Amino acid sequence: MDPDWRPTADLDVMRARAALLSAVRQFFAEREVLEVETPLLCAAPVTDPSVQVLTAASRYLQTSPEYAMKRLLAAGSGPIFQICKAFRGAEAGSRHNPEFSMLEWYRPGFASTDLMQEVEDLLRPLLPGWSWERISYRQLFLDHLGVEPHQASLEQLQHLAALHVETNFVSADRDDWLSLLMTHVIEPRLSATTLLVVYDYPASQCALARLCERDGIVVSDRFEVYGGGLELANAYCELADPEELLRRFQKDLQHPALSSAQRPIDQRLLAALEAGLPDCSGIALGLDRLLMLQLEMDDIDKVLTFPWAQA
Amino acid sequence: MAISTGEFKSGLKVMLEGDPCSIVENEFVKPGKGQAFARVRLKNLRTGRVWERTFKSGDSLEAADVMDRTMEYLYTDGEFWHFMEPETYEQYQADETAVGETAKWLKEQDRCEVTLYNDAPLSVTAPNFVELAIAETDPGLKGDTASGGSKPATLVTGAIVKVPLFLSTDDIVRIDTRTGEYVGRGKA
Numbered sequence: 001m002d003p004d005w006r007p008t009a010d011l012d013v014m015r016a017r018a019a020l021l022s023a024v025r026q027f028f029a030e031r032e033v034l035e036v037e038t039p040l041l042c043a044a045p046v047t048d049p050s051v052q053v054l055t056a057a058s059r060y061l062q063t064s065p066e067y068a069m070k071r072l073l074a075a076g077s078g079p080i081f082q083i084c085k086a087f088r089g090a091e092a093g094s095r096h097n098p099e100f101s102m103l104e105w106y107r108p109g110f111a112s113t114d115l116m117q118e119v120e121d122l123l124r125p126l127l128p129g130w131s132w133e134r135i136s137y138r139q140l141f142l143d144h145l146g147v148e149p150h151q152a153s154l155e156q157l158q159h160l161a162a163l164h165v166e167t168n169f170v171s172a173d174r175d176d177w178l179s180l181l182m183t184h185v186i187e188p189r190l191s192a193t194t195l196l197v198v199y200d201y202p203a204s205q206c207a208l209a210r211l212c213e214r215d216g217i218v219v220s221d222r223f224e225v226y227g228g229g230l231e232l233a234n235a236y237c238e239l240a241d242p243e244e245l246l247r248r249f250q251k252d253l254q255h256p257a258l259s260s261a262q263r264p265i266d267q268r269l270l271a272a273l274e275a276g277l278p279d280c281s282g283i284a285l286g287l288d289r290l291l292m293l294q295l296e297m298d299d300i301d302k303v304l305t306f307p308w309a310q311a
Numbered sequence: 312m313a314i315s316t317g318e319f320k321s322g323l324k325v326m327l328e329g330d331p332c333s334i335v336e337n338e339f340v341k342p343g344k345g346q347a348f349a350r351v352r353l354k355n356l357r358t359g360r361v362w363e364r365t366f367k368s369g370d371s372l373e374a375a376d377v378m379d380r381t382m383e384y385l386y387t388d389g390e391f392w393h394f395m396e397p398e399t400y401e402q403y404q405a406d407e408t409a410v411g412e413t414a415k416w417l418k419e420q421d422r423c424e425v426t427l428y429n430d431a432p433l434s435v436t437a438p439n440f441v442e443l444a445i446a447e448t449d450p451g452l453k454g455d456t457a458s459g460g461s462k463p464a465t466l467v468t469g470a471i472v473k474v475p476l477f478l479s480t481d482d483i484v485r486i487d488t489r490t491g492e493y494v495g496r497g498k499a
Binding site for chain 1: 317327338339340341342343344345347348350362363364365366367368370
């Protein structure tokens with residue numbers, strides 16, 4: 001038998017990746033954002049029940065450098081960025097690899113709209129020829145599905161999903177249906193040459209973003225960047241209240257998916273927030289996916305030297 | 312045996328809504344924050360129809376007791392088509408539903424792919440190429456190999472195919488069963 005030893009990315013792709021990393025570092029150097037490193041193997045994992053955490057050496061492989069970078073911010077680092085590997089179990093497909101490259105950065109003093117501008121400044125020269133648009137999560141759902149996503153009932157969302165997708169599961173969680181409609185109906189319809197900033201996500205999908213009120217509705221101060229229907233980046237105006245953070249962690253850990261997982265809460269992150277996280281916005285961007293958009297490739301394997309199956 | 316979405320891959324046989332299905336494609340779909348899904352295309356092996364279904368990641372389906380076996384076609388008695396496993400000489404009879412359109416390509420002693428479900432034939436796939444004699448066609452125009460015209464011919468199995476004008480009754484033709492098209496003259 002001849003083991004499949006050759007890389008799936010060709011030399012041009014490897015060169016494009018090197019050029020991308022170099023351009024990102026230059027962009028942040030010019031703006032005096034400090035490059036940092038934090039551990040990949042962590043004592044406490046993310047609490048998000050929809051993410052499978054991998055373990056090694058009795059530690060958790062990071063799913064993003066978010067917690068450690070917030071500890072740096074609380075310690076007075078000022079603006080920081082990091083290029084690192086992140087790990088998410090069982091996420092393998094044409095747009096996912098369980099081990100992937102992430103660019104994450106934090107900007108003290110930035111509102112989410114400032115960060116929208118900065119991600120656009122970063123990506124414009126990297127994705128020439130793309131147009132930019134901004135739309136609220138609410139308007140996106142109204143335009144594509146004619147439904148108000150923050151207030152629609154579970155039954156309304158289930159009914160709408162049934163019109164578009166043949167499903168084989170039951171769920172009483174509104175967010176499952178919103179995620180289904182987003183990934184199965186809206187994403188495939190997004191313009192192939194537009195970078196779309198979607199903002200003001202449902203409060204129930206706030207993760208670690210602050211909540212805010214828009215036209216009488218509480219939403220999360222969070223945005224995502226989509227490139228041609230591919231989810232590229234996720235950003236928050238960062239929650240700084242340690243008591244609210246603890247409540248969200250505890251709520252996550254009560255999720256049935258985590259009932260047997262025994263994920264510990266990151267006490268050091270809580271302590272950092274007690275000490276004081278500066279008002280800031282932060283964003284995580286998938287570098288492999290950015291490379292897919294740059295090279296017009298529809299399979300993540302083609303931009304990785306050795307994807308999961310050949311690692 | 313239950314099989315989780317994480318193990319779904321093309322060719323895997325599973326039960327869905329009481330029918331055995333073969334997985335054609337499994338795409339992992341997940342927003343950065345939120346529920347993960349498996350978007351699966353499955354071919355219903357009983358009807359041949361392709362279904363698209365979305366599952367929650369981690370859900371599972373029962374494995375289907377389905378096997379593909381190469382068998383020799385023996386004969387038909389009008390009601391059933393009889394096949395034999397060449398190594399064990401074990402015989403199986405397939406009904407009209409299982410044989411379907413494939414019947415018109417079956418020649419005795421040809422090797423076919425028989426899909427067994429719970430040890431009974433569920434479907435039969437003809438070889439990609441078969442050689443069959445013409446039972447009836449308009450008289451051949453000897454020497455007319457250049458005009459490029461064609462005419463219908465009924466083969467010994469009952470299939471009707473388009474063949475070049477120069478061929479006559481009892482000539483052997485080679486047919487691509489996937490398209491039903493004449494690809495050349497047979498050797499026999």
